[in-house]
């Protein structure tokens with residue numbers, strides 16, 4: 001990717017999407033791990049040599065926010081530290097609600113189970129577009145997988161169907177396969193009455209066209225929004241919520257800040273996509289939900305509002321998308 005392209009899309013450098021090496025002991029998550037690791041590498045590319053990976057050192061805690069806020073999208077299963085520790089740090093920063101997101105069946109089950117048992121944690125379930133080709137070898141298998149996603153989506157603690165969508169940046173699944181799965185997920189979200197959480201990478205036109213053709217669910221969130229001001233305008237016209245990740249804070253992402261400036265205040269969310277996309281000033285280090293505080297402050301600056309007002313704004317939008325909570 002060229003620097004200009006990265007700047008235009010607000011897309012992260014490859015290093016931002018590479019989690020630290022994992023050497024945790026056995027725990028309940030191990031059952032899902034091989035599938036998760038495969039999904040992770042499908043989503044984010046093959047991990048580079050260890051010496052290029054970010055050090056697993058703890059990142060300094062952000063200054064606590066003046067009012068409660070949320071992390072609208074993260075992957076708690078991929079974070080090195082135990083969930084309890086991660087969630088405690090998030091609370092200390094003012095992040096009282098966290099949506100943890102599945103990318104295949106094992107991680108979707110895991111997210112639903114954690115959300116069922118943990119205060120302040122909510123789940124999203126789906127097959128990530130980059131995992132679609134790998135999870136089903138036949139139409140029958142595809143239907144089985146989608147049935148289970150639909151069952152999980154109906155659970156009360158599951159508040160979104162996602163991440164689903166289109167990823168034309170990677171080629172782990174053919175575009176027509178991705179489109180078929182995306183449409184199936186749209187249907188599941190409508191059936192379950194849950195928000196649709198979209199992964200859109202280099203696929204703005206097709207994502208919007210499919211939503212318009214099939215009819216969107218009532219609540220649509222573009223996770224890690226990567227469009228420019230024009231794309232923000234198209235999303236706003238349709239009432240879609242734009243969730244900004246740490247990319248908003250990157251020096252090479254002026255177009256993304258212009259998009260956020262153009263977006264209506266009541267269609268904004270914030271997220272980490274942890275353990276990826278750590279915001280400035282800690283870019284390149286492992287990300288956790290607490291770090292969304294940096295993105296909230298950045299967004300408040302972009303929108304020229306107070307930080308407490310921005311907290312209230314994203315909390316209200318979060319509740320409209322994923323609540324009641």
Ligand SMILES: [Zn+2]
Pocket residue numbers: 073074075101163273
């Ligand atoms: Zn994600």
